[in-house]
Amino acid sequence: xxxxxxxxxxxxxxxxxxxxxxxxxxxxxxxxxxxxxxxxxxxxxxxxxxxxxxxxxxxxxxxxxxxxxxxxxxxxxxxxxxxxxxxxxxxxxxxxxxxxxxxxxxxxxxxxxxxxxxxxxxxxxxxxxxxxxxxxxxxxxxxxxxxxxxxxxxxxxxxxxxxxxxxxxxxxxxxxxxxxxxxxxxxxxxxxxxxxxxxxxxxxxxxxxxxxxxxxxxxxxxxxxxxxxxxxxxxxxxxxxxxxxxxxxxxxxxxxxxxxxxxxxxxxxxxxxxxxxxxxxxxxxxxxxxxxxxxxxxxxxxxxxxxxxxxxxxxxxxxxxxxxxxxxxxxxxxxxxxxxxxxxxxxxxxxxxxxxxxxxxxxxxxxxxxxxxxxxxxxxxxxxxxxxxxxxxxxxxxxxxxxxxxxxxxxxxxxxxxxxxxxxxxxxxxxxxxxxxxxxxxxxxxxxxxxxxxxxxxxxxxxxxxxxxxxxxxxxxxxxxxxxxxxxxxxxxxxxxxxxxxxxxxxxxxxxxxx
Amino acid sequence: xxxxxxxxxxxxxxxxxxxxxxxxxxxxxxxxxxxxxxxxxxxxxxxxxxxxxxxxxxxxxxxxxxxxxxxxxxxxxxxxxxxxxxxxxxxxxxxxxxxxxxxxxxxxxxxxxxxxxxxxxxxxxxxxxxxxxxxxxxxxxxxxxxxxxxxxxxxxxxxxxxxxxxxxxxxxxxxxxxxxxxxxxxxxxxxxxxxxxxxxxxxxxxxxxxxxxxxxxxxxxxxxxxxxxxxxxxxxxxxxxxxxxxxxxxxxxxxxxxxxxxxxxxxxxxxxxxxxxxxxxxxxxxxxxxxxxxxxxxxxxxxxxxxxxxxxxxxxxxxxxxxxxxxxxxxxxxxxxxxxxxxxxxxxxxxxxxxxxxxxxxxxxxxx
Numbered sequence: 001x002x003x004x005x006x007x008x009x010x011x012x013x014x015x016x017x018x019x020x021x022x023x024x025x026x027x028x029x030x031x032x033x034x035x036x037x038x039x040x041x042x043x044x045x046x047x048x049x050x051x052x053x054x055x056x057x058x059x060x061x062x063x064x065x066x067x068x069x070x071x072x073x074x075x076x077x078x079x080x081x082x083x084x085x086x087x088x089x090x091x092x093x094x095x096x097x098x099x100x101x102x103x104x105x106x107x108x109x110x111x112x113x114x115x116x117x118x119x120x121x122x123x124x125x126x127x128x129x130x131x132x133x134x135x136x137x138x139x140x141x142x143x144x145x146x147x148x149x150x151x152x153x154x155x156x157x158x159x160x161x162x163x164x165x166x167x168x169x170x171x172x173x174x175x176x177x178x179x180x181x182x183x184x185x186x187x188x189x190x191x192x193x194x195x196x197x198x199x200x201x202x203x204x205x206x207x208x209x210x211x212x213x214x215x216x217x218x219x220x221x222x223x224x225x226x227x228x229x230x231x232x233x234x235x236x237x238x239x240x241x242x243x244x245x246x247x248x249x250x251x252x253x254x255x256x257x258x259x260x261x262x263x264x265x266x267x268x269x270x271x272x273x274x275x276x277x278x279x280x281x282x283x284x285x286x287x288x289x290x291x292x293x294x295x296x297x298x299x300x301x302x303x304x305x306x307x308x309x310x311x312x313x314x315x316x317x318x319x320x321x322x323x324x325x326x327x328x329x330x331x332x333x334x335x336x337x338x339x340x341x342x343x344x345x346x347x348x349x350x351x352x353x354x355x356x357x358x359x360x361x362x363x364x365x366x367x368x369x370x371x372x373x374x375x376x377x378x379x380x381x382x383x384x385x386x387x388x389x390x391x392x393x394x395x396x397x398x399x400x401x402x403x404x405x406x407x408x409x410x411x412x413x414x415x416x417x418x419x420x421x422x423x424x425x426x427x428x429x430x431x432x433x434x435x436x437x438x439x440x441x442x443x444x445x446x447x448x449x450x451x452x453x454x455x456x457x458x459x460x461x462x463x464x465x466x467x468x469x470x471x472x473x474x475x476x477x478x479x480x481x482x483x484x485x486x487x488x489x490x491x492x493x494x495x496x497x498x499x500x501x502x503x504x505x506x507x508x509x510x511x512x513x514x515x
Numbered sequence: 516x517x518x519x520x521x522x523x524x525x526x527x528x529x530x531x532x533x534x535x536x537x538x539x540x541x542x543x544x545x546x547x548x549x550x551x552x553x554x555x556x557x558x559x560x561x562x563x564x565x566x567x568x569x570x571x572x573x574x575x576x577x578x579x580x581x582x583x584x585x586x587x588x589x590x591x592x593x594x595x596x597x598x599x600x601x602x603x604x605x606x607x608x609x610x611x612x613x614x615x616x617x618x619x620x621x622x623x624x625x626x627x628x629x630x631x632x633x634x635x636x637x638x639x640x641x642x643x644x645x646x647x648x649x650x651x652x653x654x655x656x657x658x659x660x661x662x663x664x665x666x667x668x669x670x671x672x673x674x675x676x677x678x679x680x681x682x683x684x685x686x687x688x689x690x691x692x693x694x695x696x697x698x699x700x701x702x703x704x705x706x707x708x709x710x711x712x713x714x715x716x717x718x719x720x721x722x723x724x725x726x727x728x729x730x731x732x733x734x735x736x737x738x739x740x741x742x743x744x745x746x747x748x749x750x751x752x753x754x755x756x757x758x759x760x761x762x763x764x765x766x767x768x769x770x771x772x773x774x775x776x777x778x779x780x781x782x783x784x785x786x787x788x789x790x791x792x793x794x795x796x797x798x799x800x801x802x803x804x805x806x807x808x809x810x811x812x813x814x815x816x817x818x819x820x821x822x823x824x825x826x827x828x829x830x831x832x833x834x835x836x837x838x839x840x841x842x843x844x845x846x847x848x849x850x851x852x853x854x855x856x857x858x859x860x861x862x863x864x865x866x867x868x869x870x871x872x873x874x875x876x877x878x879x880x881x882x883x
Contacts, residue, residue, distance in 0.1 A: 317758070336757065337758025339758070354752045358749060368746065368756070369756065371742055384737070
């Protein structure tokens, strides 16, 4: 199946990247099992697979972070021994990581120059780099202010800096690992335009992602990985999201959420004229009022950074509002500990920073926020045995794999971490569940599971507030959709009446009346 | 610090390798000085463990290190770097000293018990100050604890030169306490058991140190309060999310850490000197950092590391006595090398070991 990626291309040029029988194990785990892959020069090639399918391992082998146990890597038809990223750069391969590797206080120019300074003083190198960069920026429509400090740039631009850095080092093949994880839909679209430019200029792009929509939108050819093996190669034009999803998961997947119309009951959460000011003194949430009733899912849509995160933090007691009121069952809330006691669950947006404690085993994470409950401690001593038993119970009920309470939280994949957090927050039977980005960095199988659970909880008469930047998710899950822009609510739409275009306008700050 | 290494490598092999490197380099220096490194090593070990009195002294010094090591480790659990053990121990000594001077006439165990509590209270108060400064004012504990060490030293010098000085004496030290304030010596008990530790000042503070180890272990890993402290140490955002106040935990941790350091003074002041002297802390507070690092913040590790440093102190002074070319400063160099390799260069062998012993990670962890 090795040549399938190149079907239909007749140019005589050798493939940009050719992998023959790549094999890699970590202990008993077979991360890459006899992988064959051909990426033709001048194409955008997608690699999809669930989290843990072995995509990143494969690309880290190509980029020299890991060495394959066996197998051959050919670059432009020539066999290469890639033992380090230096070797990869030498071979003309560049990689943009999921988490950027930039020095924040340095300027764009200084970052790009890192490791390629040339000579004892910076001046000559800087001048040379400046010239080269301006040319690159023009060629690829990569607008970046090269004298700006990285810390001052939004993530979308930081990513462009990473791309520029790779191009500056002479990359002819560019590998991007989950590049849209941190981007807004607009920024993602812009990225894809840049990738198409790169392709037109003859460069080759390998795009690793688990988002099928991006594969369909941006790639020419696509390879699917599942459990460490390469299971299929397709031309993007000849396949569908449904087929790819099935190949990824190994069974039919329901991409739509199946649910009955909501039957809202009495108000659970009432937010009145809420104001939130952040540490820099910027008003993040401006005069926001809304209600969430029992038995309904209210979605908050919006481009990332328009006050949703601060709203969520204010509602969950993490951040003190500077004005207005938040009432749960008509009563005000004090702090995060008080929220938990009053039956408010919270699945935070950033589970690795907030929702879990890295380095703690799963069972200790299973009580985070609920450590004050008598069920977990007696006379100040933790009831370790019963905590572990409960954790195991939840892990089995929420299909957390592996169901090992003693394992460190960071040893689980993103989807399994999220299911653990979800289990913790849902199993304490909250009346109101705040959910932030529930499926960020989560694989398809787990997304399906999480959505089903949320709907089941709604049907059990609980109130759910869902904050997500994934418009598809909001549209399929929420019964009512509130759109935020620049800290204010620009509109509210019932699910039945919601269209992507209408919501898009609201998200851009054009309110109903104006539109 | 999350590690991929199996415990026996992390807690056994790695510290031994670091120690081996330290002794190797120290041995080279001994060779340069023109002495036989193996003879020096033999003298060092014999001086530390060779006969009863030596063992007594080794354990006496180890007692100091257990207290200060625990102090540093407890602060570590809350993500704090307490470099102020020295000052906290010194001020803890002030509490003990005041109790010794004023309560000597109290009936036997009561004055002593109050003295022990005073050591913890004074040390704890001295630790609370940087804790409060960090929690409420954002001043970093590394800076404030160092500065408070100097303040503690100056304060104690003033007190010992002026109000606390024994009347009619030129030496900056307090009067000798009443015997009712002395901690019981272990030499008599051990002699009854058939083991002679000679005239070494090993005393009941060792038992108290071991009790503190158990309490530390229980508190950190078994209680809700310890759980909350560890959450803050690992991730402040997660703590805030979980309704745990980092500011509160930081103040509690620094107070407890200071109290543990303060208890160190018992060993020196009530266990050995029986009076308050200038500079009785002798750098034990600083070595506590190395002890905690080497002991991986675990009580068993801390006891072992404390024994190592106790042996270096005791064996080192014997070595300096017996080998004329190796003076006392040379012994300090060897101790410094152990601290360097066990502490500062701790990560030198880690990547190499991880490449060899890395525990087979889970699919998710390995591939993601």
